[in-house]
Amino acid sequence: MSAVTVQNLVKTYASGGRRATDDVSLEVADGEFLVLVGPSGCGKTTLLRMVAGLETPDSGRVSIGGRDVTDLPARERGLSMVFQSYAIFPHMRVRQNIGFGLTMRKVPRDEFDRRVARAAELLRLTDYLDRYPAQLSGGQRQRVAVARAIVVDAAVLLMDEPLSNLDALLRLQFRAELKRIVSQLGTTTLYVTHDQAEAMSLGDRVAVMRDGRVAQLGPPLSVYDRPSDRFVGGFLGSPPMNFLTARVRDGLLAIGDASLPAPDQLSTWDGRDVVVGVRAENIQVSAQARPGWLPARVEVVEPTGAALLLTVRLGDEQLKVQAPTTFQATPDQPLHLYAPQDSLRFYDPETSLALPLTSPSAASSPSPVTSPSP
Ligand SMILES: Nc1ncnc2c1ncn2[C@@H]1O[C@H](COP(=O)(O)OP(=O)(O)OP(=O)(O)O)[C@@H](O)[C@H]1O
Numbered sequence: 191m192s193a194v195t196v197q198n199l200v201k202t203y204a205s206g207g208r209r210a211t212d213d214v215s216l217e218v219a220d221g222e223f224l225v226l227v228g229p230s231g232c233g234k235t236t237l238l239r240m241v242a243g244l245e246t247p248d249s250g251r252v253s254i255g256g257r258d259v260t261d262l263p264a265r266e267r268g269l270s271m272v273f274q275s276y277a278i279f280p281h282m283r284v285r286q287n288i289g290f291g292l293t294m295r296k297v298p299r300d301e302f303d304r305r306v307a308r309a310a311e312l313l314r315l316t317d318y319l320d321r322y323p324a325q326l327s328g329g330q331r332q333r334v335a336v337a338r339a340i341v342v343d344a345a346v347l348l349m350d351e352p353l354s355n356l357d358a359l360l361r362l363q364f365r366a367e368l369k370r371i372v373s374q375l376g377t378t379t380l381y382v383t384h385d386q387a388e389a390m391s392l393g394d395r396v397a398v399m400r401d402g403r404v405a406q407l408g409p410p411l412s413v414y415d416r417p418s419d420r421f422v423g424g425f426l427g428s429p430p431m432n433f434l435t436a437r438v439r440d441g442l443l444a445i446g447d448a449s450l451p452a453p454d455q456l457s458t459w460d461g462r463d464v465v466v467g468v469r470a471e472n473i474q475v476s477a478q479a480r481p482g483w484l485p486a487r488v489e490v491v492e493p494t495g496a497a498l499l500l501t502v503r504l505g506d507e508q509l510k511v512q513a514p515t516t517f518q519a520t521p522d523q524p525l526h527l528y529a530p531q532d533s534l535r536f537y538d539p540e541t542s543l544a545l546p547l548t549s550p551s552a553a554s555s556p557s558p559v560t561s562p563s564p
Pocket residue numbers: 203204205206209210228229230231232233234235236237383384
């Protein structure tokens with residue numbers, strides 16, 4: 191049984207016009223961490239608020255633990271929430287803030303102490319229980335908000351951008367802590383972020399949203415590896431997936447002046463243009479010309495510390511390539527590129543959708559584009 195089921199949820203705000211969510215359906219499995227990710231305004235918060243019972247859908251149903259809760263108020267849904275504005279009470283000590291939900295439920299004193307102590311320990315707040323929020327750092331306040339949400343042992347945890355108030359370093363630290371805590375608790379979690387790296391890092395599965403719809407839903411690495419359309423490939427990953435236009439002709443794939451053998455998947459595309467998608471880290475670079483490698487030119491060199499991010503020109507196209515730090519690259523320098531055939535993804539230039547794989551073997555073929563990999 192899935193913990194949360196959302197069926198055909200449609201929501202249009204009175205002042206909005208466009209649908210904030212447009213027929214969204216998804217299921218969160220028991221104990222799963224599902225991340226809703228997408229650009230600003232794509233409907234993530236609206237969807238979460240409808241699950242929470244804070245927003246009423248125009249149509250569609252929400253079930254929690256197999257029970258239809260669409261018409262139930264928020265407090266009867268058995269959920270716990272952490273929102274972006276973590277809204278902890280300034281006049282209460284950390285202990286009372288964390289235990290707020292327990293106080294509301296009139297939990298006895300000894301059980302209150304035991305559960306608050308456990309939540310505080312999980313969030314490394316044990317030494318701060320007697321402080322007031324004003325005496326805490328931003329990251330500690332955020333942890334109080336999370337402790338307050340987990341202390342009530344709700345069946346489902348909803349979080350809307352809980353890390354967005356933190357600076358970059360704290361975000362990274364707390365992201366890892368959150369992952370540890372949630373996996374330790376095993377609580378079913380629906381988590382909203384617009385940060386693709388956060389989504390990739392936290393989610394058992396990610397739902398990439400666009401314009402009120404789910405564009406793709408799956409385990410992070412499989413969505414990253416096989417984006418179902420150009421939008422998803424461009425949204426997940428830093429840098430975004432490269433997209434180049436190529437012409438299929440006589441079994442070859444022509445990119446600018448160079449050509450590669452076309453995979454079987456493109457056999458019905460003869461004489462037409464396709465869009466080739468390829469990730470920066472799947473492109474190999476060489477200073478020397480090699481058979482089957484594509485001649486290109488360096489435009490920009492950006493050291494990231496762990497690698498060199500190169501912006502290169504290939505015919506009329508510009509693409510991002512990740513090279514080892516040992517690679518000697520200077521602007522204007524010629525270089526040669528190679529990407530294994532199984533790292534190339536193909537998209538319909540009109541619909542932007544991924545082209546269907548012709549055969550299962552085409553999906554897993556490890557054979558290189560032309561010459562063997564060096
Ligand atoms: N209370 C409201 N009244 C009218 N329109 C709204 C309201 N709340 C959201 N919207 C609109 O609904 C759409 C979806 O908004 P939502 O807040 O769900 O987006 P989001 O994905 O959470 O974005 P962000 O990443 O910026 O938080 C947007 O076009 C937004 O302008």
